Amino acid sequence: KNEVEQSPQNLTAQEGEFITINCSYSVGISALHWLQQHPGGGIVSLFMLSSGKKKHGRLIATINIQEKHSSLHITASHPRDSAVYICAVGRLRNEKLTFGTGTRLTIIP
Amino acid sequence: GAGVSQSPSNKVTEKGKDVELRCDPISGHTALYWYRQSLGQGLEFLIYFQGNSAPDKSGLPSDRFSAERTGGSVSTLTIQRTQQEDSAVYLCASSLVRGSPLHFGNGTRLTVT
Numbered sequence: 001k002n003e004v005e006q007s008p009q010n011l012t013a014q015e016g017e018f019i020t021i022n023c024s025y026s027v028g029i030s031a032l033h034w035l036q037q038h039p040g041g042g043i044v045s046l047f048m049l050s051s052g053k054k055k056h057g058r059l060i061a062t063i064n065i066q067e068k069h070s071s072l073h074i075t076a077s078h079p080r081d082s083a084v085y086i087c088a089v090g091r092l093r094n095e096k097l098t099f100g101t102g103t104r105l106t107i108i109p
Numbered sequence: 110g111a112g113v114s115q116s117p118s119n120k121v122t123e124k125g126k127d128v129e130l131r132c133d134p135i136s137g138h139t140a141l142y143w144y145r146q147s148l149g150q151g152l153e154f155l156i157y158f159q160g161n162s163a164p165d166k167s168g169l170p171s172d173r174f175s176a177e178r179t180g181g182s183v184s185t186l187t188i189q190r191t192q193q194e195d196s197a198v199y200l201c202a203s204s205l206v207r208g209s210p211l212h213f214g215n216g217t218r219l220t221v222t
Binding site: 044100102 | 202
């Protein structure tokens with residue numbers, strides 16, 4: 001079993017829909033990262049969080065440390081949100097991130 | 110200023126040749142990471158530099174891989190005697206300090222023929 005599991009692997013939705021991507025992990029972490037990778041490969045860090053909830057524009061990330069679970073939400077989704085969203089966890093006492101396999105999101109106009 | 114810069118953006122090499130990949134982190138960032146993303150695979154940690162501390166090399170897949178970071182800034186990832194399975198996108202990231210958000214470069218796409 002992977003230390004970081006994401007679901008779903010693929011998600012297609014209509015423009016305007018509310019999107020949720022889930023991430024579960026099985027190890028102790030110092031922080032959880034949500035990353036966005038567009039076609040062409042560039043990766044952008046969306047959030048880094050260790051507790052609670054963060055919001056940036058239409059994006060919201062939450063984490064439940066006790067349940068070892070995080071969600072990334074996108075409100076009022078738009079075709080430009082189409083990308084691969086990657087969850088990664090930073091382990092306690094070391095800095096190497098462990099990555100989920102990503103969720104490929106496609107928003108249809 | 111500029112973000113994390115990687116060069117070359119693409120590299121095609123013959124099996125058995127050595128390659129060097131370069132990463133220029135954001136100025137002032139003390140932490141630097143190398144990751145690899147093979148086709149259809151997730152990201153894989155390779156090596157981590159933090160300031161003047163000894164690097165964490167635990168992710169390097171074999172002794173053909175090495176990396177250095179000179180003067181706490183530019184880093185070079187060297188792959189000796191390349192193999193076809195080394196074909197991947199090699200990504201560099203930096204952060205201001207340990208535990209702060211990561212900034213990724215656009216990667217170097219390595220193809221070993």
